[in-house]
Amino acid sequence: MELTLPDEPVALAPGVPTRVPVQLRNPYAQPLDLRIYLARGRAAGWATVEPAGLHLGPGETAEVSVVLQTPPTQPPSSSLVPFTVHAEEATTGEPAGFATALLKVALPVPVTGKLVPKDGPQHEYDLRLANDTRVQAPLRVTAQLDPSSGSVTVEPEAVLLEPGTAAVVAVRAKPGRPFTGSPRSFAVVVKVADAYDADREPYLTLVASGTRKSRVPTTVLFVTATVLAIGASAAILLTGDHNFLPFGKKNAAGTSTAAPAKVTIGKPYALVDVFPHRGADGGKGAADAALAKLQAAGMPVRLVDSLASDTLADDPDGYWVLLQDGFGSPQAAEQYCTQWRSAAPKCKVTP
Template sequence: MSLTASLDDTSVAAEPGAETALPLQVLNSGSTVEEYRFEVVGACAAWSAVEPAVLSLYPGDTGTVSLMLRPPRDSTVPAGETPFGVRVVPTGDQGGTVVPEGRVTVLPFTATTAELVPRSSHGSLGGRHRFAVDNRGNTPVTVRLAAQPGSELARVDFADPELRIEPGRAEFGKLRVRPAKRMWRGAPVTHPFQVSAAPQPVAEGQDAPEPVLVDGSYQQEPLLPRWLPRALIVAAVVLIALVGLWYALLRPAVKSAAREAVTPEAVRSAVEADPSRSADGGDPGGADSAGGDSAGGDSAGTGTDGGTPGSSTSPSPGPSADAGASTPTSAQVRVSDAVGGGANTGTALRVPAGQTFQLTDLVVQNPQGDAGTVVISAGAETRVLSLGLENFRDSDYHFVTPIVVPAGGTVTMTIDCRRVGRPVGAPAPSRCTESLFLGGTMKPATGG
C-alpha cells in the first residue's frame, strides 16, 4: 500500500455553532506523484468538510489536511457522541483507499423561548392561560414554571409546575389567574402578572441558563353585569303593564262571558228541578265560570263526520248504575252545515226512560273559525246557549246548579252557517263544522 493516513486525535469535542479543526496526516509511500481526494462518512458528513479537499504529494512526502467540524446550533443535531470516518482516495490507485476513523462529541446547549396564550384574559371569577415553552436546544431540558403577581389582589396557579421538553418540541403549561376578592359591581380592574420558565442545568457543575420572562394581564369583571338594573326595571314595567291589561280588559271579558252563559231557560229548569233553591236562598241559576276563547285551539274530543250533511253523535255514558245510584255520563256530537242551506241540528244525548240527566259541563268547539250561530238546547223548551261562531274557537261552561233534562229529553246542537272558515295550513273546507262535548250525571227518575 502506497498510502498512509492518520488523525492526530481519534476523539474530539465540537461545540454547536462553532468550528472545530481536526488535523489529518497523509504520507505518500509510493514511487510516483499522487493526488488524494477526501470524503467524510458518517452522521456528521452533513456539517463536516476536509480542507483542502484535494492534496498532491511527491513520493515520500507527508501532507496535512484539516477535518472541519461545524455542528449547527439548533435542535437538528442532538448532543452526544457520533462516529465518523474520512475516506482518503488516491486518484491513480483507487484500490489503495484508506479510511481513518474517529469520534466527535457534540456538546449540549440549552435555548428556550416562551409565549403566553392568550396574553390577556378577562372574567368575573378568573382567567385561563397556556404557557407555551419551546426547546430550541439539542438536549432534553426540564423547565420549572413560576409566576409573580403584580399585586396581592390576584394569584397565579400552575396545573403542573415543571415541564420536560424534548429537543425541537414545545410543551404547554396551564395556569389560572384568580382574584383575591369577588367584585359584585363596578368598573373592571386589570391585574398584571409575570410568568417565568427557568431551564435546569443539563449537566452537573453547569450554570443554569437565564429564565425566560413573559408578561400577562387579567381583567376582573363584576359578577353583576351593567345591564342587569336596566333589565330589572324593564321587566317590572312589563309586569305592571300585563297586570293592568288583565284588570282592564281580560277580567271584565271573562265575567261577561260567565253572565251570558246563564240564560233564563237554564235558571227556570234548575228551579223546577230543585224547588228548595229560590232567589232568597242563594244563586239559583248562576254559572260558576265560563272559559274564554282559545284562538287556534282546534283540538278537542270531536268525533268524525259521518259523511252526511247532518250530524254525527257519539254519546259515551258511563256504566249502568243500580237503582238509586247516579252515573257520571258524557257525550259528544259533531254537526256540519252548508252555507245558505238552513240550520242543521245534531243530537248529542237522549235521556233513557226512567232516568233524568243533570247537565253540568259544556265544551263547544269551532276549529275552522266559521261564522254563523250555534244553539245548545236541553229538553224540549230549554235553550242553554246561543252563541255567534265568529266570537270563539273553544268555549267551556260549567254550571253550579245542574240543568235537568227529563226522561225522553235530548241535548242538541243546532248550526246555522253563514261563512265557512279556513284553518291555517289546511285545505279550505266546504262546510261549517262544529262539535259539542257535554258532561253530567244520569240519575233514576223519582216518582210523584
C-alpha cells in the first residue's frame, strides 16, 4: 500500500482545524478494504481521519483527509512534531502501509490579500485585504520600489480588520523615469505585517511589476544627434570655423561651456543635505548658503555636483550635494553625523 503526505511541515493555528490530504494507492492485483488511523503520539489526540475506512480496487487511488485541530489554548512553538498515518487491512488488522509528516503549531495568519492594478491611473493599485478568522487583525502596510529610484505611498498605512471584514488600501507608485534608452522595469513590493509586533515576519508579501518609459526615446536622440552632426559639418565647410562645437555653447571669449570636472568621492561618506538643480541659478545659491552656514559653525563639509560624480545617484537634472568623505569606517562616519547632528539634522551615512 502506498501512502503520500505533504513534504512541507503542516502549520497549525491554535484551535483552528486544518485539513491534511493523504494520497493512497493500491499497487496490488487484489482489492483492499482499509482502515486509516494515526499512530499514538501527541498529534493523534488532535486528529480525525475522514473517511476512516475505504475500499480500493487493484491499481486504484483515493484520498482521505487528516483533520488536525489543537486546543485553542495550545501555545505556538517553532519545534516540529512528527505524525504517522497508518493503513491496515480492515478484516485482518494486518499492516498495509504508513507515511510520516511533520507539523508545528504557529500563530494564525489573520489576513489574506491581493494586489490589483487600478483601471486608468498608471502605477496605482488596490490592495484588497480580508480577515476570515475569528480574531482582530491590526495591520501595518508598507511598500517600496525595486529599484529604489522614485517614490511609493500607501493609504491608509494602518488597518484594523475585524473578524469577517475586508478593506482596501490604495498603493500609488511613482518609479524613477530614465532620461534615455529603453523602458526600465520596476517592481512594487508591498508587505502586510502585525501593527504591534515589529519582530514578527510579515503576514503577506505581494509584488506588482511594470515598466517606466524614458523621458527621451532613443530614436529621438539618434535623429537629433544626426541633424546636429550634419549641421556642424556644414558650418565647418562653409565658414572654415574649425572651432565650431555643435554640442557646446560659446561664451563671449570664444570658449565652450564644458561639463563639470569629475569628482571622486570616497566611501563611506556622510550625506549632509541635497539641493535639486532648479530655479534661475540651478539651486546653486541655496546650496552655497547652506555650505557657508555649516562652515561658519566649524563643520567640515564640501559641496559636490552630482553630475560630476559616478558615486552619487541623481536624476537627469542633477543635485548639489553637501557631504563629507575620507572616513576610515562607517563607524567613523556615524560619529561625524552624531557630532554635528544639531547643525545638520539630515546627516546620514552611506556605506
